[in-house]
Amino acid sequence: AIRMTQSPSSFSASTGDRVTITCRASQDISSYLAWYQQKPGKAPKLLIYAASTLQSGVPSRFSGSGSGTDFSLTISCLQSEDFATYYCQQYYSYPLTFGGGTKVEIK
Amino acid sequence: EVQVVESGGGLVQPGGSLRLSCAASGFTFSNYWMSWVRQAPGKGLEWVANINHGGSEKYYVDSVKGRFTISRDNTKNSLYLQMNSLRAEDTAVYYCARRNGGYDSFDYWGQGTLVTVSS
Numbered sequence: 001a002i003r004m005t006q007s008p009s010s011f012s013a014s015t016g017d018r019v020t021i022t023c024r025a026s027q028d029i030s031s032y033l034a035w036y037q038q039k040p041g042k043a044p045k046l047l048i049y050a051a052s053t054l055q056s057g058v059p060s061r062f063s064g065s066g067s068g069t070d071f072s073l074t075i076s077c078l079q080s081e082d083f084a085t086y087y088c089q090q091y092y093s094y095p096l097t098f099g100g101g102t103k104v105e106i107k
Numbered sequence: 108e109v110q111v112v113e114s115g116g117g118l119v120q121p122g123g124s125l126r127l128s129c130a131a132s133g134f135t136f137s138n139y140w141m142s143w144v145r146q147a148p149g150k151g152l153e154w155v156a157n158i159n160h161g162g163s164e165k166y167y168v169d170s171v172k173g174r175f176t177i178s179r180d181n182t183k184n185s186l187y188l189q190m191n192s193l194r195a196e197d198t199a200v201y202y203c204a205r206r207n208g209g210y211d212s213f214d215y216w217g218q219g220t221l222v223t224v225s226s
Contacts, residue, residue, distance in 0.1 A: 001169075034212035036152075043216035044144075044152065049207055055214065087152055091211030095168045096154040 002026050002090050006099035012107040017078045021102045023071045023088035032092035035064055035073045039084045048073065078104075109133040109215045111203045116220030123193050127220060129186040129203030137161075137181040140206035142213060143188050145199035153199075156188065157206070170196075193224045
């Protein structure tokens, strides 16, 4: 199975900050990567797929980049509603696998 | 409006069985692959199973192979997960999710149903 490693596992940031979360795959997954946001007690929400394609309705302050094994999710100007846990997911091959998550907390 | 709503969770003893259901609406169910994804309490997300449009292709994570069966009824716009030989480590919130078109990511999720395996 392809292992997805996210870093950091958590960090604190302030509203207005530019933040970047990284995700590394244990093997080349081309651009078969998605990013999700999850808030406590809620289902995950798809933000980005194909590594850099913004899902319909997702604010443009979210962006994704990378290919191969190294990927990143950037929030250009952190808003209060962005404090949440973020997961990457590869869909290059079965079993589909998620990263361990990155929790973004309020500083 | 696209909606998927899970049901069927609950408390079950180790070794027991449970069947989860997912009712879909707001889209042409038979045009989409569907999935189950779970999340143990306080833990991350784990994909469980996928099924194609017609139900002829199914994929599972190794930890549930031979114990869980994904199925669908397109006449009822419903997805199912039959879970047998349940273990404590199967305790989780189980989400029904729609595959994002041609990509094996998930664009719509239900609210989840909690399965607790405990004696």
